Amino acid sequence: MPPSQLATLPIAANAFVTLFVGFGINAILRPEHALTFFEWTLPANIADAETVSSLTAIYGVRDIFMGLALYSAAIWGTKKSLGWTLIAASAVAFADGCICYTHGQGHGDHWGYAPLLTIVGTLLTGLFD
Template structure:
C-alpha cells in the first residue's frame, strides 16, 4: 500500500521562499523606485548621494537635470523589475535581479570613487542587496 507524500510544513519552507525575504526584496524595490522619483523631481537633492555639487550655470543645470531623469528612470526600472520578478518569477529570478541591482550600486560607487568621494554611499548597501539576492538564489536552503 502506497502512502501519499506529505506536503512540506510551513515551518520547513526553504529560506529562499520565505515571506521575510520577499518583504526585504520588496523594500529594496521600493527604495529603488523612490530614489528614481527623487532624481527626476529633485535632481539637486539626488546629487547629494553622489556628493556632487549642483552646477551654478543654467546651461550646466539643464544638462544635469536631464541626466538625472535618465538616472531616475534607471532606478525606477530596477525597482519595477524586482517587483515583476516577485510577482511573476521564481526566487531565483528575484535573486539575480537583486544581484544586478547590487552591481549597479557598485558601479555608482566606482564613479564616485573616481571623483574622490561619495563611494561609501553606494558601497555600504551593495553587499547587503547582493547577500539578500544570494539567499533568494537558495544560498541558505538545505
C-alpha cells in the same frame, strides 16, 4: 528551513525595490536633491546645471526601471529570478559607488547597501540551501 525559504527575504527585497523607485522619482522631480546621494552639487553654470539635471532624470528612469523589474520578479517570477535580478541591481549600486569613488566622494553610501542587495539576492537564489 533552507535560507531561501526565509519569510523575511521577500520583504527585504521589496523594501530595496521600493527604495529604487523612490530614488528614481526623487531624481526626476528633484535632481539637485538626488545629487546629494552622490555628495555632488549642481554646477553653477546654468547650461551645465540643465545638462546635469537631464542626466539625473535619466538616472531616475533607470532606477524606476530597476524597481519595476524587481517588482515583476517578486510578483510573477520565482524567488530565484528575484534573487538574480537583485544581484544584477547590486552590480549597478557597486558601479555607482565606483564612479563616485573616481570623483572622491559619495562612494560609501553606495557600497553600504550594494552588499546587502547581493546577500539578499544570493539567499533568494537558493545557492546556500
